[in-house]
Amino acid sequence: MSFSHEDVTLGLVVQLDTAVLRSLGGCQTNAVLGPEGDRSVVGTQDFLVVGLDAAAGRCTAVPLFAKTAVGNQPLENGKKSGRAEQWIGTDTFFSRWQHWRLPVASVVAASADDPATNADRRRYAATDRSALDDIKNWEGRNRASYRDA
Template sequence: MSLTHEDVTPGLVIQLDTATLRAHGGAQTNAVLGPEGDRSVVGTQDFLIVGVDAPAGWCTGVPLFAKTAVGNQPLENDKKSGHAEQWIGTDTFFSRWQHWRMPIASVVAASAGDPATAATRRRYAATDRSALDDIKNWEGRNRAAYRDAV
C-alpha cells in the first residue's frame, strides 16, 4: 500500500530509495562531505522520521543501519513496533552525524518500494516522543552544515 502525506509522522520507519529522493529535489543532509568523499547514504535505505512540519511540507529523518560504526547509537528494541521481520529483535543503529531534511512529497515518492502496508508499517517510540526528540537533537550538534543532497 502506498504511503500518503498523512502517514509521514514522527516515529515512522520507512524504506526509501535515495536516488528517487535526490531526483525529486529539495532534500538536504548534514552528512560529512570531505576529501575522502560524501558520507551520505545511497541506494535503498531505511529511515526513521524524527520530526515533521506538516504545514511547511517537510520532515527530518535519520538513516538506520544494521551494524554499528563510530558515532552510531542503538535504537531500543522495546520501542519498536510493526512488522517484525528484520526489525523487532534485531540490532538497529542511527548515526548521530547524519540527518536529512526532506520534502514530504519526496519521501512519499521515494517510498514506493517499501513492502509495508498500513497494517504492517514499522514504528519507533510511538508512545515516547522524548526518545525521538533525543535523536533529532543531535542535528544541532552535527559537525557539518546542511547541504543539498545531490
C-alpha cells in the same frame, strides 16, 4: 506499498530510495562531505522520521543501519512496533552525524518499494516523543552544515 502524506508521522520507519530523493530535489543532508568523499547514504535505506513540520510539508529523518560504526547509537528494541521481519528483535542503529531534511512529498515518492502495509507499518517510539527528540537533537551538534543531497 507506498505511503500517503498522512502516513508520514513522527516515529515512522520507511524504506526510501535515495536516488529518487536526490532526483526530486529539495532534500538536504548534514552528512560529512570531505576530501575522502560524501558520507551520505546511497541506494535503498531505512529512515526514521524524527521531526515533522506539517505546515511546511517537510520532515527530518535519520538513516538506520544494521551494524554499528563510529558515531552510531542503538535503537531500543522495546520501542519498536510494526512488521517484525528484520526489525523487531534485530540490532538497529542511527548515525548521530547524519540527518536528512525531506519534503513529505519526496518521502511518499521515494517509498514505493517499502513492503509495509497499513496494518504493519514500522514505527519507533510511537508513544515516546522524548526518545525521538533525543535523536533529532543530535542535528544541532553535527560537525557539518546542511547541504543539498
